[in-house]
Amino acid sequence: MKRIISLTSVLFVIGCLFAQAQVYKFDFTPDKKVKDGYTKITPETLFNNEQGYGYDLQPAWDGKSNQPFFFSVNVPDGNYKVTVTLGSKDTTGNTTVRAESRRLFIENLPTKKGELITESFVVNKRNPKINEKEKVKLKSREIKKLNWDDKLTLEFNGDAPRVSAVVIEKADNVPTIYLCGNSTVVDNDNEPWASWGQMIPRFFTDKICIANHAESGLSANTFIGGGRLKKILSQIKKGDYLVVEFGHNDQKQKGAGKGAYYSFAYNLKIFIDEARAKGAYPVLVTPTSRRRFDSNGKSTNTHGEYPDAVRWVAEKENVPLIELNGMTATLCDALGVDGSMKLFVHYLAGTFPGQTKDFKDNTHFSTYGAYEVAKCVVEGMKKADLDIVKYLRADYKGFDPAHPDNFKSFKWNLCPFTEIEKPDGN
Structure with a gap:
């Protein structure tokens, strides 16, 4: 009986760890203080596979620039609920959010100085693998498409893109x-x-x-x-x-x-x-x-x-x-x-x-x-x-x-x- 309880406990702990690994929280505010459970993102947070997240494809966002920027996270195949908190306590903003290969989710959302607006949407992330033996036959022009890589990539665009936080979590159901x-x-x-x-x-x-x-x-x-x-x-x-x-x-x-x-x-x-x-x-x-x-x-x-x-x-x-x-x-x-x-x-x-x-x-x-x-x-x-x-x-x-x-x-x-x-x- 003790062995069964012990094994059950181990499986429970593993399950909890796996569940936690399916939630990614990022804080983009310039404050030094980090929200509980969040990872602080700075202009030095550049994407690499070891880290598994960071600014990608274009120069990092400095929190003030009006240039579009990209942020990527390595995640397994599946559907992901993405919750973005848009706006800034310091400036007005106007933000469009797209994902992967330019899929439009949030369109020209204005925010006043000091105003924060939270929006959520679900993104499908996939790679070419079908099973252990088969893959989708991609065309040569598709190989570098954001739709088919191992990352979930978000594009923040608009007249003045402003983002304070991003949360990414599995949405299988x-x-x-x-x-x-x-x-x-x-x-x-x-x-x-x-x-x-x-x-x-x-x-x-x-x-x-x-x-x-x-x-x-x-x-x-x-x-x-x-x-x-x-x-x-x-x-x-x-x-x-x-x-x-x-x-x-x-x-x-x-x-x-x-x-x-x-x-x-x-x-x-x-x-x-x-x-x-x-x-x-x-x-x-x-x-x-x-x-x-x-x-x-x-x-x-x-x-x-x-x-x-x-x-x-x-x-x-x-x-x-x-x-x-x-x-x-x-x-x-x-x-x-x-x-x-x-x-x-x-x-x-x-x-x-x-x-x-x-x-x-x-x-x-x-x-x-x-x-x-x-x-x-x-x-x-x-x-x-x-x-x-x-x-x-x-x-x-x-x-x-x-x-x-x-x-x-x-x-x-x-x-x-x-x-x-x-x-x-x-």
Whole structure:
């Protein structure tokens, strides 16, 4: 009996230590006094793997600068609730918080001098490992993406970023929305490229997590073949969601067995069946419209039969459908032939470092466009009566793609990193 009690005690102590190790607390205030249980962060606290946390990627923050900065913490795979205390006792502030590959969570939050505001959100952290023998087949351009490393990285941006404290803790039990898709969904690390998958976390509370596994250039079958669905299936649990948007790259596949109602529909069925086998809820999304207008100045479909194939599979399998193809066409029509350029990556040469030619991309979204399309997806979730809409933030006021937000009212502080090469796919 004594041995059993002793062993139980040891296991209890180990369990407590493990639980403590899943909570990370950092104090960014300039005061010499350190909060109980917190680690004091100074401009000398630079990230290294031995320490496991610190300022990363850019110069450290001195507590006064208005330049964006990054802070990273080594953590295992999983979902993490991040609680940030924003503001300063000495100055006013205006802070935007993004995580990993530019996922937006807190947008332009103002603080008065002496005012501290606490906000929480949940971040999904992952690496390519599926199991002891398998890994996700990353593209060469993905290898250095923040989404796939061993760190959870926070970006503090805005007109005057101010942070007083950060707490990071495991959040295993929140429902997770897994996103599968291509370059219209992917988290982009670098300006000026953006997609709806990295904007949509901003509209949800800390009661849910969004795990975006999309990658540019992928089709439904290459997503599966690269081990990306298998990675999701290694983590997805009962009550989670699997949201699937493909079509842009699938439509280019030619040959025997290829086609909207052949290989494409077959692969969509795989996503549905695998999600249901895990007790998760599949959701299909029609592909976003490209910027293409007919002679009458109306947005025109460039996807052939593929949007209809998604609709057909959704109806046949009794799966909720988000009609993103139609909503993004409405969005383009509302802004018109010229105004709709704001939704996509259209910038004159020299706008970004190293950009020697004009960007004229009618598939990939600007940050403004990605933000508007993310709102379309939220509206699609509401129309499909998905249970997850109960986790929308109180400041989400609804959206009508026929009446988009004024471009001039959209404020986005640029990330320090830019990329001239466009995402794969078109």
